[in-house]
Amino acid sequence: MSDFIFVTCQIGAEGAVKGELARRWPAFRLAFSRPGFLTFKLPSIHRLAEDFDLESVFARAYGFSLGKVTGKTPEKIAADLRAGAGRFSGQYFGQTPEELAAGVWKAAEGRPVQRIHVWQKDARAAGDRGFEPSLSEEASNVHRLLVEACPHPENLVRGGVARASCPCSGQHWRDASATQAARAGESVLDCVLLTPDQWWIGYHRANSIPSLYPGGMMSLELPLEAVSRAWLKMEEALRWSRLPIPRGARVAEIGSAPGGASQALLARGMWVTGIDPAEMDPAVLNHPCFTHIRRRSTQVRRREFQKIRWLTADMNVAPKYTLDAIEAIVAHPRVSIRGLLLTLKLTRWDLAEQLPDHLDRIRSWGFNVVRARQLHHNGREVCVAALQQPFHRKPFLGQRR
Ligand SMILES: C[S@@+](CC[C@H](N)C(=O)[O-])C[C@H]1O[C@@H](n2cnc3c(N)ncnc32)[C@H](O)[C@@H]1O
Known part of the structure; x- marks a missing residue:
């Protein structure tokens, strides 16, 4: 079990998340914080199950953290460590998205993964210049890479994912499940894209309604006849x-x-x-x-x-x-x-x-x-x-x- 949890939230809601956790979980310690993304160190003894309820209004998604994979150079990572950041297990660096994807699976080694959730942390505050949090194309591409690099594809739940033949790359997983909801009880690997070359990895067991969706984001389509959002x-x-x-x-x-x-x-x-x-x-x-x-x-x-x-x-x-x-x-x-x-x-x-x-x-x-x-x-x-x-x-x- 990991010693850290991660939380993603709306940009601007970080203070609200910290306040809620300080009240509900006073033993948790803020470890890393960027707009829309936070991690907390857990006390050495905790009894949190993989589907624990954080009881937070402002956390859109959360889970246990396995650290990050990053495209940074070893020198930059060493500098980060000296500055006290990024002290997580499973750290890995690579230069290409494929290498990062391999790093994700290295960090998640031994975990029974049935479903993969990938999402980008919010780019801006909700409503700022029309920004609406959503599952991006980049997240969908990384999801596909992770499915392709999965060392145990037989464990992945097939709903929405089909094997297909591709003339250029042969057999591969055609990804139709990047936005699909998990089913309650499934083991989910989480991958949060902070930047194109900094991916944070985590896991949770799907249970509550928001935990079924990548990043807690329900992919709803506004009907044409809807008169307002x-x-x-x-x-x-x-x-x-x-x-x-x-x-x-x-x-x-x-x-x-x-x-x-x-x-x-x-x-x-x-x-x-x-x-x-x-x-x-x-x-x-x-x-x-x-x-x-x-x-x-x-x-x-x-x-x-x-x-x-x-x-x-x-x-x-x-x-x-x-x-x-x-x-x-x-x-x-x-x-x-x-x-x-x-x-x-x-x-x-x-x-x-x-x-x-x-x-x-x-x-x-x-x-x-x-x-x-x-x-x-x-x-x-x-x-x-x-x-x-x-x-x-x-x-x-x-x-x-
Ligand atoms: C965010 S809009 C509601 C959007 C609406 N639910 C929809 O589905 O399109 C807020 C609305 O609250 C209304 N409003 C503000 N104060 C009100 C009050 N005291 N009683 C009733 N409506 C009020 C405004 O006229 C405005 O139309």
Whole structure:
């Protein structure tokens, strides 16, 4: 078992990750840090399983670290070591991508690898000049190299990977699985590309939903008919949270315009009430299962929520405003909400420190399952999923006179 873990996160979220780990895992020591990528040294005795839960909102992906392979010269590596960096086992250097790939397998020697996840650390902050974290072509190329160099290809799970004959290089693995999800229980080799010639190696056992995907990034394709990118956020939130919202459920979405998120809900057979003073896209407005209340949430009469069991919110306001608005609804004696899916905007990164208090506040409303994650498709914001399990409807109080 390795003495280090690695974490990848959004650029800008490093401070939030360090803060979370200092609170939850005070014995972990920061070892190496670059924007979007961190490693921590573990205490000598730890009982972390290969599928351990880091309990971090801001870690998009994590695992045990096996160090790095690098295209640097031996002199540069010696200088790094003198400076105290890179003291990891499995260090290897090579000049070509093929040599680096061989180095990865040397570092991972003896590990039973069933699946390979390769991703690039984020190049820029999410949303900066349109940047969206994603699985790059470079990551896909390195994935292919690693599959080809794998010393025990018979162990790799074949889903999406097919043997094919290539006239130029003979038998090789045609890679169709660079973006494919692992299955729970599979042993995954992780390779994070920090730069084209610095690859960090790690491993984890797939278990949680994000751990199934390379870099914790769900490869969702925005449908042509989606009216906003919020579709991606809602779709990922639904898949990550696994909230048991049945078809035919009544959902209210606060901050619904122009309507991408509502489209994701409508496509799953839900009845959606969108609450937003701004205009909805006609494609959503005209859907037979959609109703628009063109007001701010505070201006909506409570009886509008009487049949609603699920509440989502994505308002471009500070977290406290969102939580005040939600509390005013869920705490009402005539309203029975079973689950929440909230986007909390971090107008400043230091607001991340208040997140544990926000989650406690949500628990105090009667939601006993409360989780948060900075989703792949989130900007500087986090998604909170809350569920009342089992669900107790508030007693019917009769009509108000
Ligand atoms: C990020 S956009 C929502 C995107 C939307 N979910 C979608 O799927 O396209 C934020 C929205 O919050 C709305 N908003 C801000 N304050 C609000 C409030 N108090 N009540 C309802 N909507 C609000 C804004 O009008 C804006 O349309």
